[in-house]
Amino acid sequence: MELEKLSNGIPLPEHVTTEPRCTDEDVIALPRCHDSEATPEEHEEFLPQNQSQVIDFVGKTSLGMSIFNLSNTIMGSGILGLAYAMANTGIILFVILLTSIAALSAYSIHLLLRSATIVGIPAYEQLGNQAFGAWGKVLAACVITIYNIGSMSTYLFIVKSELPLVIGAFVGTTSTSGEWYLKGDYLIVIASLIIIMPLALMRQLGYLGYSSVLSLTCMVFFLISVIYKKFHVGCLVEDHNLTQPLTVMINSTSEDNVCEAKLITFNSRTAYAIPIMAFAFVCQPVVLPIYTELRKPTQKRMQRVANISVLAMFVMYLLTAAFGYLTFYDNVQSELLHTYKGDIADNLIVCVRLAVLMAVTLTVPVVIFPIRRALLQIFFADKPFSWVRHIVMPIVLLVFVNILVILVPNIKDIFGVIGATSAPTLIFILPGIFYIRIVPENLEPLNSRPKIQAACFAAVGFLLMVVSIFSIIMDWASGENQNIGGH
Template structure:
């Protein structure tokens, strides 16, 4: 019975015998009566199934949702749907590879998987990729706060123009929001406690999606409110398949919209009664929920503005009516959502830095608080002093997102799964290797497109995660 049920996990939970024994060799003492040194993963998860879904869904949901309608306008409805389905399936498969690798060796940290696969260099590379990518994501969220919050305050004051008061300065506003909201949430010890704010954040994005649907039936076409001199009949006809110079950015936009992999293993660690099957279900439900929200937002946003939709959907609504009450409420909802997402994104960065700087140290409140403060400080400096960080985020996303989704999970799986379980030329390992190769192709293509844009001087459209 003890072999069949270890720490509450039965065989029916989805573990096979080797995975259970291997994992609990890492978490339980090897000898009775000998105290094992505590590690940051050595505690029983207490986060419920529902809260874990909220946290992972909130990690998936990002500012990229505002650019999906623009992506659909550059691909057509059918091609966009095909690409969205493919990216969602590949993301779920990528999480499967991570969970399988973590289960075999009993490790639930991305950086430690790198260490197990390639030693210290693998651990450092994984930690650096996570840090760079998530700092970019945090910065993109605070850029939304910097640009949108002054407009919301102006609307509440009933004014059309910014007259230069300090409370309408975006730089001051992001510092205030960081100090009063983001920092206190980032100081929590465990990621699971953010499930409540994640649930509220997701409810704000649901309101955004509902508003996009409603506006489709309110805003007429042709768009008489927009300053468009020539309107063709085709402007109000949806395209099923289309390509143009901006189509190449659709795959990066969609890929960035599903990046959640640095958060998967920390959420897995804190999941109550954690098993691979249970965590994979959390991931599948979260991806499916975000797939539905992304598709609805893109479809109804596109069917509202057709070829006139901008890369940032909220800006397009503002051109119709800048003082529209519903649009104002949507702006507030999006601001709340991205603000509450920043602490969730910060947790994996802090864990990555702890793995590099203090791998064997027990939990320390001073280090915990200092890292959170320094990260938020650095991100604030980026948002304040870099006038246009859009292309920088593009190149970071084109390199770090494929690594996190495709390359690292694939090569970790090939290196970590023992050959006595799966031969090197077995079908699962060949699939994982092809998956990693696809990531390299995607990274080269995305980087090339951005470089071509820089060389030609064309404005780059789209958004990151």
């Protein structure tokens, strides 16, 4: 939709040469009004306050609650797979990769916020529409949908595998006894109906901040427990202990070194490290919705939310990976909780499993929001808000994902592809090319430093995607494919 003037009659600034397309399914955000010399760096409000009559919930979410929401979106089941990634990269290489991906994720959010602030568009998919027209919008929506369906699947797989263990610990039996309440297939359906669906039907993402606080609290408890267990679990290989020195191991498969902490290591499973880390830091699809609901929404204020959230999750990821790895070394499994399988009757481990279950279950409704937004952008972009669509879409999504989790015994291969394709696309490729296309050339020429950086950023993402896919395919071909962790 072409707009020559803002709703208050003031013309668009001259430096914005790209015609904005501002249609959105439930958030109607017109371009900002500022004089011709204003720039995004001045941090004027993204959504004018006089738009409150259009969207009655714009600007009601506090800075702290927005941080909790974004942090909860970043944090996911990937925290269970990072110790496995460290085991297959070594401590030094892992820290370098994790730091790089965290910094690049924050930079990609900067590119999105800058692009969105210039043209006043509050949706990732609409930035695609602004940059490349309808096909760009469809591409962005499809990538977001595929990524989040994969993310939901990993969450519900955790519910399927861990909830029977928790219930069995409370009732004093195991899943082999045959009771229906110890079958994971039944339990994910019950959890979807009782917990996930009511939260997914909420219209305002900001209200889920309270469940985000609880979810993050559960994961902090998980981290504390991992640190505690590091000093109470001996090495699983006889004649080794937890005081082995740090060593540099390259392509080592010796059984004699399984309890030594490796500084750098390479093997066939190293190919999964980058997809796991990239998958763990994807939050870009919900950045703009959180931006629109932030109180006093400015680019500087939202960037602060993003930086704090990414830094907090980086610290949690690094500590969990380090202490999980230094507890089990080469024996760490793809999902860290499974490595404690010998401690099923341990009360602390039972509580940890319960905390993780609460965290991932409460994250699913937050994940549903960007999926629903993406589908609405594709099929109902010009339609007003409808409670029917708002209710039907999460129901269909949950039915589909439940069936997928029930029928597919192992999602490791699908997840490997999703982590190697959709994550680099959302973090690196699309933000970079959106920025190049959307920011006007009279404001930033193509040969300007910011646009050259954005082009290099997108190129790095494409290179990572190609290398990851090729490495995973080679691992499949070698027949050494291992179970890997999730987002």
